[in-house]
Amino acid sequence: MSIFSSALVFEEAPAGKGKTKSTLQCVEFFCNNLYVGRKNAVIQHFAVTDSSRGESPRVQEVWRRQVGRGGTVTQLKTVPVLNHLLVLCDGTVTVVNMFSLEPVPGLKSIQNVSLFYAGEPAAQAQPVFVKLFIACARRRTVCIYRVCVDRWECVGQVLLPQDPVALVVHETRLCVATSDRYILHDYLSQSTLKLFTHNMGKQNVIVKESVKGEFLLNGPGNLGMFVMQNGISQRPPVQWPEGVLDAAVQYPYLLALQSQTLHIYSMLDQQLKQTISIQRGKALLSTSESVFVVAEQQIHCLSQTPLGDQVQSLLEHERVEEALTLLDGVQALLPGDCYKELHRKIVRTSGWINFYKEAFPEAIELFIKSELDPREIISVYPSMVVIVNDFEHQLPAVSNVRDLWQLNQEDRTTFQQYLSFLSHFLREVRGTAQGQICPREVDTALLKLYLEQGDYGNLNQLVSAPNHCVLHVCEPDLQHHKRFFAIGLLYQSQGQPFNAIQTWARIVDGEGDSSQTVLLHIVKTLSQLKQKSVILETMDWVLLKDQKGSILMSTKDPDTQSMFAPNEVLTILTHYPIALTSYLEFLVHDLHSKEEKHHTLLAVTYATRILETAKGMQVNDVTTQETREKLQQFLWQSSIYDTSAIHAKIKSSHLHVEKAILLGRAGEHQKALQVLVNQEKDVCAAETYCWRTSAGQDRKCTQQLFLCLLQIYLGSGHHVTAAVDLLNNNAMAFNPARVLEVLPGSWSLQLVMHFLRESLRATTHERRLRGLEKSLAKVENLRQKCAWMEAAHEKVKLDRSCVCHCCQRQLTGPEFLRRPTSEVIHIHCYSED
Template identity: 60%
Template structure:
């Protein structure tokens, strides 16, 4: 038994029977001579490891390299098997716990490389034993701890080929090993558990250095596993992210299973964007049957909008626009949102030349979303609106769509200040777009003419009245009164609009100047027609007069308040005694004349003059 300097035993005592003749230590073993037999015990676990019969043995002598057994007429030499061989032999016999214990205790006696290799071998062998016992959690931990090459596990599974050509399995065979191919045929539920372990193990080591030993094998195996098990969600997630799947193996498998959408994802992840989109195009055109419940056309649009390769976008953009212009335009609008712009607006407009709906949508994007201030964009958008509306009269477009387009046109005409009004007016002079003509005339300051168009051509009194209100927004009261007076005069020019004139006066009395109205009203009108207008106008006039009087009174009160404050400040008594000194020269104030600064300090008059001079 070994004893530390403080008297504490470093190892538990080795137990052996009575009758010991001699003993010797050769770490990590104790050799005991008894009854013509040498018993060899391990210090590490106190177990008998070997028995060597020797006749006439008398004593034991231990040296650094071996142990000598002295007999009557001869000396025998017992040499230990190298530690590495001992450990490997224990591993082969699946006595991994003993091997690991021995290895840990003799670590300092082994070269570092040998220790690491032996340690990994013991750990992985232990993992294999756990693996075949279906203790999968423990097995996974041991395989990761032992840095087992994932191909060692992959090669155990049927139909899971190892892609690496230079790989040769090197794991130690274990006695409880199972034939997984037989298991897959005879006990499918148990084999499913082995498949789940494979998935779990490979996914965990995939991003680690252990997984980087064979990334293509790992990804190709996961691909095969998900495809064969019908786990298409996991499969799409694998191939749509960065991966190392072997195309030569994976492409035929996907084609066989008719997973063409997934095939496109695989091509895309490998940087083969053209092949990916071509594969998806075939699905959309029903050339390829695919069971995926996915909007493949929308996926193509999203892919193109995120691509930074202009030639590829140009290759497929016409195909997308021909199928659906509303979706196709997203290629260019989403491209801006994703912070990479590879097409200038003028390039896009050139591409969209033959697609009127897409052109309108893109111009709306430039004007409304990007807030373009270029006159060309605003004018083009308005022109496109007009062209669409005029063509819709000849086509089968429904009234609702036409009115919605006219609403957008009118809104843009009112709000934008960047278009060429004269150019647009020339386009609609002979059309039925009278409201739009009025807006354009108003933009040029021709308000009377604009109102005449609404009254005589559009024949919409409400539109004329709305024009007055909208044009007057943000302007002074005088301008508002002039606008409504102009509309009234237009109504008075025709006997057909007498009722409209009366309605205008009665509904908008506050918007008129009473004196100006009385000057233009026909003398033939009875008091009854304008009684309501006169009443409201007089009431408004009286109210305005009273309000002005009130405002003046409030202003006077405010003035009086300020005057009172000034008087109080100027009539304040200032006490000057002998101790007061001038703020500027610090000399005493001896006379009755002095000045007071705004901040309250007192100064000589002469000193104050000097300050001003400075």
């Protein structure tokens, strides 16, 4: 990768014979001001001018000053807030002005210094100052100075177990490299945390600042270790080569300098990304904008390629995993819109790669995640071009792209998998914001896919629900595949119900299969229509095809019920008895109609169907029996019908049970029982009649009905056995005294013994039960009286502070006032007005 571009900033002029060439030792940079420390105690100030047309930046020397009699300048640090430049030369820290390089009066040099670190300015402090941490190897200490504009003072000291070799500070935490290990020390809490050891004889000791609150250390085994200020490492180490002289962090990259090579690693995946050749490299300086590389004779400036360009370059080489890792790592450094767009590009490219690798589940997930325009993927398929002919499609820039048209010709099986992918993807995005970009193209493509794959279940589901299919594109394909029912569904969903019904009617009339199912669908569609004229025009055709199913038009939809009055429907159904019966049942049972006309007409319709069936000599037909049971049940339950009209209809028929029910409704119970016994000849029906008629009545009514039935049995002379069974099986329904009065004298006691025994037992049980109920009532009454008396005679305590809960007046009186205050008076509680 080309992450950093190198530009030569400064080059030392060739030296004469016998002169040393190693003069550059360290650099410092701030706001186009470059400071160079040399081996001969000289510092130089250069003004750096930005380059143009891709050329190297130009430098111009501003000042040069010697800060000591000799020795090497090993460290430079600007303090812009104070306009100071801190210089470490030959073990002495000197402060000069950043722009004139003149010594600052009042700031005397500090001796015996091995290295120093300048912190950030104190926020909103008056006067403004920075903290300076000076390490002294001789005394094994780190002194803390407060540096102001014209003075400095020592404000603290940290004792170390060994000589300090390197030092970095973050807030109150010092990261120090001693002669054999790295340690963390908090100078406020005086707590020390020992880290890992190092070997100064075999590797350079490196302590650098990483991201905020993190330190970069040269660990054992040539590992670049990242350590937080609490001693924990939150990212994996970087394996860098041996002989690393210096290191710097330019997030998200780590730069490791060797004598001849600069290695650039990613802090996100710890992989080597770039190498740059350097001649006799010595040190690195990382700034917010760039990285300076100090060599013996040259200074190079490394500028990082914009992060967006780096991501785009990775995408062009299809290194999507690296691109995604990089993008996620630098998300905080990018504008929100830029990050989102780059993220979509990465995920989309990964989706195309997986698509052409036939990794379809991953491709679907990535296309949805990247919000891919569905037309992009639809355009790839040769048979779908007509759907998106006005869409400008861009071919995916991936190396493994395939021609699906050629694939369709050569490998039909694999192409079918691609078709399945497309249908799955379109189903996933349909109805989402991604699918709403082009709903017409999505639905039309789905319809074509279902037809081509023979997935008629999903096809019908698509066209029956609201959709955006293009009718003139889809209809020819549906006709070609003979999906006439689906054509009707498409018409219906597109707001053309009349065309839909006409299409389905042709299927019912013989132009297709499953006509019964289609007919029911036509009925359902008509029941939901709001156009009354269309329903009236089609109703006769539907009734001729299926009377029972077509009644749904008038019963299931509330809007249709309000559109047609019941009498209007009854008039239409006059010549369709099955439909008429169903509609009347709907009126009576579902809508609970209270009109006598509806109840009477329903009973007459039942009777008519039964009698017409009987003419065909099918009296025992199952349907007839069901209809007769419905008629009997209705006659028992309803009380609104006209009994005379119904009786006139069945008077001369074999419907004797129905006649008996009607006679019972008129109060002629004896005639009703005679019809059941003598004409229907069904003693069970007569007994059931007695119980059902007397249900909810007093016992006297029950006794009268059963006594009447007994007299009928005894009067005929042919029902003695039925009379005996009636007495023995229903002993509790008779009055014993009345039964004994009507029984023939010729009957033996043995014949009625069971009846007498059960009757006396029932009478005795009833008498005892009434006595027990009376006793229980008395006990409950006494319990209530006792509770009332206990509540009315409860004692209460009164003193001078008591008040009435009703009127809130103090309870005082002559008898009460004569007693001492401390005495408690016990009185009974009475109720007063």
